[in-house]
Amino acid sequence: MTWSESISYRTVIGLEVHVQLLTRTKLFCGCSTTFGQPPNSATCPVCLGLPGALPVMNRRAFDLAVKAALALNCRVAGFTKWDRKNYFYPDLPKNYQISQYDLPFSEEGWLEIDAGQGPRRIGLIRVHLEEDAGKLLHDENGGGQASRVDLNRAGTPLLEIVSKPEVASPEETRAYLEEIRLLLRELGVSDCEMQEGSLRCDANINLHIPQADGSVAATPIVEVKNLNSVAAVERAMRYETQRQFEQFQKDGKKWGEPGVHKATAGWDENSRTTRIQRRKEEAADYRYFPEPDLVPVTVSAARVDEVRAELGELPAAQRARLPAQYGLSAYDAGVLTRQGRAFVAYFEEAARLCGDAKETANWLANDVLQALNESKQAIRYFPISAAGLADLIGEIKATGLNKQRSREVFAEMLAGCPSAKQAMDKLGIKVIADRDQLADIVRRAIAANPTAVADFKKGKTKAADAIKGAVMRETKGMARTELVQEILLEELHRAGSDADRG
Amino acid sequence: MSLDVEQIRWIAHLARLELADDEIDGLARDLNAIVSYMDQLQQLNTDGIEPLAHPLDVKNVFREDVPASSLAVDEALASAPDRRGNYFGVPAVLD
Numbered sequence: 001m002t003w004s005e006s007i008s009y010r011t012v013i014g015l016e017v018h019v020q021l022l023t024r025t026k027l028f029c030g031c032s033t034t035f036g037q038p039p040n041s042a043t044c045p046v047c048l049g050l051p052g053a054l055p056v057m058n059r060r061a062f063d064l065a066v067k068a069a070l071a072l073n074c075r076v077a078g079f080t081k082w083d084r085k086n087y088f089y090p091d092l093p094k095n096y097q098i099s100q101y102d103l104p105f106s107e108e109g110w111l112e113i114d115a116g117q118g119p120r121r122i123g124l125i126r127v128h129l130e131e132d133a134g135k136l137l138h139d140e141n142g143g144g145q146a147s148r149v150d151l152n153r154a155g156t157p158l159l160e161i162v163s164k165p166e167v168a169s170p171e172e173t174r175a176y177l178e179e180i181r182l183l184l185r186e187l188g189v190s191d192c193e194m195q196e197g198s199l200r201c202d203a204n205i206n207l208h209i210p211q212a213d214g215s216v217a218a219t220p221i222v223e224v225k226n227l228n229s230v231a232a233v234e235r236a237m238r239y240e241t242q243r244q245f246e247q248f249q250k251d252g253k254k255w256g257e258p259g260v261h262k263a264t265a266g267w268d269e270n271s272r273t274t275r276i277q278r279r280k281e282e283a284a285d286y287r288y289f290p291e292p293d294l295v296p297v298t299v300s301a302a303r304v305d306e307v308r309a310e311l312g313e314l315p316a317a318q319r320a321r322l323p324a325q326y327g328l329s330a331y332d333a334g335v336l337t338r339q340g341r342a343f344v345a346y347f348e349e350a351a352r353l354c355g356d357a358k359e360t361a362n363w364l365a366n367d368v369l370q371a372l373n374e375s376k377q378a379i380r381y382f383p384i385s386a387a388g389l390a391d392l393i394g395e396i397k398a399t400g401l402n403k404q405r406s407r408e409v410f411a412e413m414l415a416g417c418p419s420a421k422q423a424m425d426k427l428g429i430k431v432i433a434d435r436d437q438l439a440d441i442v443r444r445a446i447a448a449n450p451t452a453v454a455d456f457k458k459g460k461t462k463a464a465d466a467i468k469g470a471v472m473r474e475t476k477g478m479a480r481t482e483l484v485q486e487i488l489l490e491e492l493h494r495a496g497s498d499a500d501r502g
Numbered sequence: 503m504s505l506d507v508e509q510i511r512w513i514a515h516l517a518r519l520e521l522a523d524d525e526i527d528g529l530a531r532d533l534n535a536i537v538s539y540m541d542q543l544q545q546l547n548t549d550g551i552e553p554l555a556h557p558l559d560v561k562n563v564f565r566e567d568v569p570a571s572s573l574a575v576d577e578a579l580a581s582a583p584d585r586r587g588n589y590f591g592v593p594a595v596l597d
Contacts, residue, residue: 023567030570039588043578044570060567081555088518090592103555136595148589151578285516295560 009209011241012218013173014165017180018158019190020132020198021064027131027157028055028098028294035196039150047155049094054293061157062297063307065105065129068159068189070308074109074127081296082130085286090149091134099160101288104128105297111163111183112316114334115175119319122176123164132156153197159190165204170237177201177230178338182315186340194229201227204262205237206255207244218255219244224274226266236267240274318344326357335365343379346386353390356397363389367410384413388420395420399431400480402472433480435487438471441479442487445470456492464488504534 026033029046045053069076083101109124134151161180167173181192181199192199206221224240227233247253253260265274313321315337322333322344336347347364351357368389372382384392392413396406401424412423424430432438445467446453455463471484505513510530514521521529572578575588584591 025567025569030565030568031572032569038575040575040578040590041588042572044572048573048578056563056565058567059564062564079555086516090590090595136592137589138595145594146584146586146591147593147595148586149592150589287516290555292556294556295558295563296555298561 009207009245011169011237012165012206012208013167013169013237014204015161015163015167015173015176016202016204017161017163017177018132018200019068019161019180019184019192021061021157021159022188022190023058023061023064023157025058026155027058027061027129028155029053031152031155033156035198037152039148040152042152043154047093048151055098055291057294057297058157062105062129064189065127065157065159066299066304066307067187067311068161068184069106069109069127070304071183071187071189071311071314072106072109072111072124072127072161074106074124076106076299076304077103078300079103079296079298080105082291082294083288084291085130085288087284087286089133090147091136091151091154093134093151093154097131097133098291098294099130100128105299111176111179112319113172113175113179114319114330115169115171118330119316120172122166122172125162125164127159127161130158130160132158170234170241173203173237174230174234177233179315181230182338182340186315187311201233203227203233203237205240205244207241207248209245209248217248217252219248220253220255220260221262222274222276223262223264224267225264225277226268228269232267232269235272236274239272240265243274312341326351326361328357328361332358332361332365335369336361339369339379346379346382346389349386350390350393353387354393354397356393359393359397360389363393363410367407371414383416384410388413388418392420395424399424400433400482401429401431402477402479402481405429405477429478431478431480432475433483435483438475438479438483439487439491441471441474442467442484442491445474446488446491453492464492467492505530505537 020033023033025031026047029044031042031044031047034042046055066076080100081103082098084096085099085101086096088095104126105128107126109127110121111124112119112121114120132153132155134149134154137148137150163176167176177199184190184192190198194200203224204221205224207219209217209219211217222240222244224236227236264277266277267274318337318341319330319333322328322336323330328336336344343364347357347360350364351360354360368379368382368384371377372379392406392410395401395409401409405427408427409420409423409429412427413420417423417426449467449470452463452466456467468484468488471479471488507526507530510526510533511521513533514529579585579588579590582590
């Protein structure tokens, strides 16, 4: 292994995320934003950029934007304005996009993520509000002669969230996007569907590679586009990390050297590679200037406080509170939090009712989540109420019912049985908790399994499981588990000492 | 500051204007006159004066998030130089 292969480099990723705000109408006109309408059926003079049409700001879009910015810990400006970003592209009917340049409505925030190594804050440069462009369709049948444009999306409100280059790995990239999605969905700001384009992500990535002389070489920055799923983003970052490292070994080109430019690359999900599309030879020149058709917007400190007060408890706070309040592991708290507030509320109610938070979290993280995934249901439509789950957990603890039979009871309740007791009656489960009766069964099982007993005596404590299995078969899984365990060990030790004496 | 021929060509390119060679000198003269007027304005003392974001002293104009009627597809496409089905046709974009 050469020195260069043995060194560790640092991955530097900055993310630019666009999310579509959950408004009924576009940012500057009353056209509908519903997804999937027939092409060019939701346009008007404003979003088509016809002469003389004037934009007027959608109040709800601005309110949602402020809400998102506060949830992203940004400083909301008291005064903000919009600017024209001028460029020519067939999906941009006005030849400018109304965006924000020097006075965005919010700046300097952070997002807490957890990529499995504890919480970490990723700094945000700014969050601003702008309009979307139309959709360009490449004509497969037209022999490559023409493209088609659908302007339904033109003018849709977008929030642009720009991170500092502080995302340090493909895994953190995924965690960052998942956290944004969770946060903005919970707040009703955006539905964040990557497939429908209501969450889009461009990623700027390069590597900082330590050199033998003690300096650090930065590889040329690549902006990766066309990332259509969270998994694709993670894959693209992994691929690009590897590619840049190998490329640097080959040509040693560094960011900042003459002739080294930022490149744009598209992610190809089929081949799972990035393809360099074009080099940005010149700095983009958008000739921004203040949008004369829109007046500035002011936000009072009182309004900021009011919106902040409406945010409620955010995921980062929940991830910290659940372990502190309920003794859950950070992992379990992460699993619950990721499902959203309604799921956490369900957990808290069930935990309070049954008094065993750890067990409640186990049921939710495993059986309940699995059932929800299978039925593609949200927790608020789950057939078992929080009280129902608490009842099940309480009944299991009281009777010592084993896991397998407990799952059968759960399934019965899932099918509509209102209480754990009724479900157990229906299944014919009657837990045997009588010590004498169980001791009798255990002794018979010991007599019938001499090999296991001999193994146990040799120190193979696992051999006891075979005998326990025999007891469970005999009782059809209805013996109280910990009582069986207790009696079994007693009897085995007694059998051992009897044998020694005999 | 004054604009040279290359800058004039660059600005024209950004605005997608095709300039004949004999147009450039005249445009350079006109634009330089504008720029030097701006230079003159820059010399004004603006200490203590709020930057003007908009000539009207109006702020916070909003509309409610209520749908209004859109154009019919045929109306929306009526001025399209190249209508393709219910889409605007544009020269092939390869990206």
